[in-house]
Amino acid sequence: MDPLYTPIILIGLLIVVTLVVILVDKLLGGGGERKITVNKDNVITISGRETALNALTNNKIFLPSSCGGKATCGTCKFRLVDWHEAPKPTEIPFLSKDEISEGVRLSCQVVVTEDMQVEVPPSVLNVKPFYGKVVEVEQLTHDIRRIKFEMKEDFVFKPGQYLQIEVPGIETTRAYSIASNPNDLRHPEVIIRLVPGGVATKFIHKALVIGDTLKITGPFGDFFLQEESTRPIIMIAGGSGKAPIRSIIYKLIEQNMPRKAQYFFGARTKKDLYYTKEFKDVEAMYPNFKYIPALSTPLPEDEWDLDIGLITEVVARHTGDLSGHEAYLCGSPGMIDACIKVLREKGMPEEHIYFDKF
Ligand SMILES: Cc1cc2nc3c(=O)[nH]c(=O)nc-3n(C[C@H](O)[C@H](O)[C@H](O)COP(=O)(O)OP(=O)(O)OC[C@H]3O[C@@H](n4cnc5c(N)ncnc54)[C@H](O)[C@@H]3O)c2cc1C
Ligand code: FES
Incomplete structure (x- = not known):
């Protein structure tokens, strides 16, 4: 074959291949x-x-x-x-x-x-992206950190709602409940537990430093304090589930704790507890508020003389008829499901039980 024809044949082949690719793409719904x-x-x-x-x-x-x-x-x-x-x-x-x-x-x-x-x-049509500069990082336990952001614009949220953080470089997002005072519109905080092998939490615990800026969207979620309600409140949390409850408690404090509120926090051992003093201080100031931390498997060196047992057992011990109460639960799916069962057995209507599982 005349070598002069080789480029022409190659270009022809390229055109045919391109047309086939476009046709297949269209057939698969990819074009246009x-x-x-x-x-x-x-x-x-x-x-x-x-x-x-x-x-x-x-x-x-x-x-x-x-x-x-x-x-x-x-x-x-x-x-x-x-x-x-x-x-x-x-x-x-x-x-x-x-x-x-x-x-x-x-x-x-x-x-x-x-x-x-x-x-x-x-x-969701009101949700927009924000850029939050990290201004504080606090290690709360061996595997839980609090991150405080500074926003250039007001970030309005209801106590209990969550925001989403985009992990830089891989553009994947994760949800984190907002842990801060809903009146502080420029400084949302999150409380994040390190998940072994977790993409976002590895970044947050191992790489994130003060001064970094993250893309944040929000607020999201229909788990939030029912502010018009007058029912007494049961709050139950485990692990980083303390985050949205902290925001809810800020709101109740702002309202001068008008309703009776019991807050149960379940952890395994003493090293998994955090903010004990913060919530005991709230208890000392407001007779309507009771903070009940409980350990499921305390170690001898924990010298723990408060409640022991699964959080469901502790809730069952401390409460009577709950038909007139409402509840806010946040923690692992297993814990939430078990708590809902206890609350239902104590007469709490399903529609008064609000929760976020993660
Ligand atoms: C509404 C909502 C609110 C949330 N709020 C918080 C919060 O306030 N604080 C917080 O720390 N997290 C919160 N989460 C969980 C958070 O969004 C991430 O799922 C979590 O941080 C793990 O992300 P990752 O990228 O590190 O793990 P991934 O890379 O997504 O997962 C790594 C591995 O860990 C498993 N895994 C993922 N999440 C968990 C988990 N929670 N426990 C055990 N194993 C897990 C996955 O199945 C996977 O095998 C919330 C989730 C939702 C849906
Ligand atoms: S983003 Fe679709 S299931 Fe999580």
Whole structure:
């Protein structure tokens, strides 16, 4: 063959391959522009193949996404109005039967392959990104740190809600309950436990230093103090679950502790306790407030002479009929489920039990 023809043949082959790739991409729903209509009137246009969560985020609609799109948190729900593709197996554990029949999906699991209409909770339309400068880092226990940020703009939240931190470099987000006084709009704080092998917590515990600036979105969440209620309160937390309860207690203090409030905190040993003095001081100032820390497996050197046992046992011991109370629970899923059972047995209506599991 004449060597003059070689480049022509190569260019021809390249064109054919490119056309095939474009065709396959189109067949898989990857090409062209697609429109997502959000809450009937907000239309965003995307091109390329991406998840609905990413498409919305890139267009400044911040659905919660506590696991960064791994289908392990279930927080990124939205409703597909006119497009009823069955949910993926990864979504099923997070969706009730009613939600499935209404078209609710995890937005991180939906790939936008055609125009769609979606519904998101109106509250997320107010969520925006902030940049928080780290101004304090405090080691509270062997594996729990408090981080205080300074914001350039007001960060308004309800006591109990959470924010999301983007881990620099890998652009994945994680949720952290806000642990600070809801009146201090420029200095949100978070309390973060180191999870072995955890991406975000390794960064926060091993690399983050004062002066760093992190991208933060929020506030998120429907776990927050019911401020208009007059019911006595039971609060139960374990580990870093103390974070949102601390914010709730700031609010109750601001209101001069108008209702009776019992706060149970469960830990394994004394080295897992923190803020004991802070909450004992609140107890000393407000007769309506009682702080009950309990250890499940105290060590001899802990010299612990207060409550011992699982937090469920301790709650059961200290409380009577709870039919007129409301509860705020924050901790591991196992702990929360066990506590809900105890509260229900003591007569507390399900609709008065508020919780965040993590
Ligand atoms: C609404 C909400 C509020 C939250 N608030 C807080 C808070 O105030 N403080 C806080 O410390 N965390 C909080 N979390 C948990 C937090 O978002 C992260 O999941 C956690 O910090 C782990 O992130 P990671 O990237 O280090 O771990 P990943 O890299 O996501 O996970 C690493 C491994 O650890 C496992 N794992 C993940 N999380 C946990 C866990 N909590 N316990 C045990 N194993 C785990 C994973 O399954 C995985 O195998 C909250 C979560 C939610 C949904
Ligand atoms: S972002 Fe966690 S399940 Fe979708």
